[in-house]
Amino acid sequence: MNAPEIVDIIRENVSEKLGREAIVRKVNNRDDYFILDLAFSYFQKADRNKRNDYRSGYLYYQRKDKKYLLFVIAHCPIMITFFSNNFDYEKFRSIVVDTSKYRDEHFIRYAKSALKKEVIKTDVINYFLSKIDNLEKGDFKKQVFTKSTTKDAKTGNIFVLGLANRFENKDIGEIIGKTWDLFMWLYPTKPIFSRNASLNRSLIKIDRKCEINKIDNLPDDIIKKSCSGEIEGAHILPHKDGGSDKLENGVWLCNLHHRMIEGKLTGQRDKVKINVKYYSKKNEVIIQSH
Numbered sequence: 001m002n003a004p005e006i007v008d009i010i011r012e013n014v015s016e017k018l019g020r021e022a023i024v025r026k027v028n029n030r031d032d033y034f035i036l037d038l039a040f041s042y043f044q045k046a047d048r049n050k051r052n053d054y055r056s057g058y059l060y061y062q063r064k065d066k067k068y069l070l071f072v073i074a075h076c077p078i079m080i081t082f083f084s085n086n087f088d089y090e091k092f093r094s095i096v097v098d099t100s101k102y103r104d105e106h107f108i109r110y111a112k113s114a115l116k117k118e119v120i121k122t123d124v125i126n127y128f129l130s131k132i133d134n135l136e137k138g139d140f141k142k143q144v145f146t147k148s149t150t151k152d153a154k155t156g157n158i159f160v161l162g163l164a165n166r167f168e169n170k171d172i173g174e175i176i177g178k179t180w181d182l183f184m185w186l187y188p189t190k191p192i193f194s195r196n197a198s199l200n201r202s203l204i205k206i207d208r209k210c211e212i213n214k215i216d217n218l219p220d221d222i223i224k225k226s227c228s229g230e231i232e233g234a235h236i237l238p239h240k241d242g243g244s245d246k247l248e249n250g251v252w253l254c255n256l257h258h259r260m261i262e263g264k265l266t267g268q269r270d271k272v273k274i275n276v277k278y279y280s281k282k283n284e285v286i287i288q289s290h
């Protein structure tokens with residue numbers, strides 16, 4: 001397969017986020033490329049229609065001199081179900097806004113059945129937003145992801161969102177980063193590795209135990225709670241606030257403690273020493289008054 005270089009760059013970026021190799025599937029007879037997780041084919045095998053033709057994930061193609069990057073779920077009711085279960089409209093909307101500088105055309109396509117296709121397409125972002133806000137008024141999920149009926153189950157649902165059509169190779173990392181939630185919504189549950197695959201790799205030399213006790217300034221309600229759930233890499237400065245996936249920005253925490261301290265840590269670690277403090281807006285004031 002001779003995929004264009006840009007497809008490789010997309011695949012590398014998806015692999016990096018995923019924590020394992022993403023795969024590329026070329027669409028038959030077309031120079032269109034899906035970039036996705038091999039795991040999707042297993043999800044699809046569980047589908048009552050037993051479709052496993054890889055039609056979900058990032059889709060790249062070029063038409064004339066224009067490159068397109070899309071997010072697609074096609075002909076796979078089970079993945080539409082996962083996506084719909086995880087879907088968060090506010091997040092979705094912010095993804096649309098955050099990526100708008102990479103497009104001169106905004107579009108969404110969805111089909112509840114083979115007979116009922118809907119398209120919103122415009123070069124005016126505010127108009128586009130008002131259109132999708134309108135869908136949300138009637139419950140976006142209900143409007144867009146309603147399951148197809150048995151009759152046309154073979155067609156299944158389609159959901160396509162245009163992510164970018166005006167971008168360079170160097171923008172791909174940022175576009176994948178900004179749209180990563182969409183990809184993560186394709187899983188049966190929100191997976192642990194969604195946030196911290198590469199952080200986990202950075203922490204690999206550290207003993208994988210909840211490190212909550214090594215954090216300073218913890219309030220009693222957190223100290224008193226005993227550990228529960230999987231041990232996972234936790235960012236000290238959250239990823240969304242620019243925190244890196246490097247060792248110095250991570251601690252191992254159980255799932256419970258992770259949730260309790262998320263976004264409320266400050267400091268750094270090195271290999272063994274943890275110089276990390278809990279803070280909240282409340283005790284920030286206390287610290288200042290000392």
Ligand SMILES: [Zn+2]
Nearest residue numbers: 210227254257
């Ligand atoms: Zn814990």
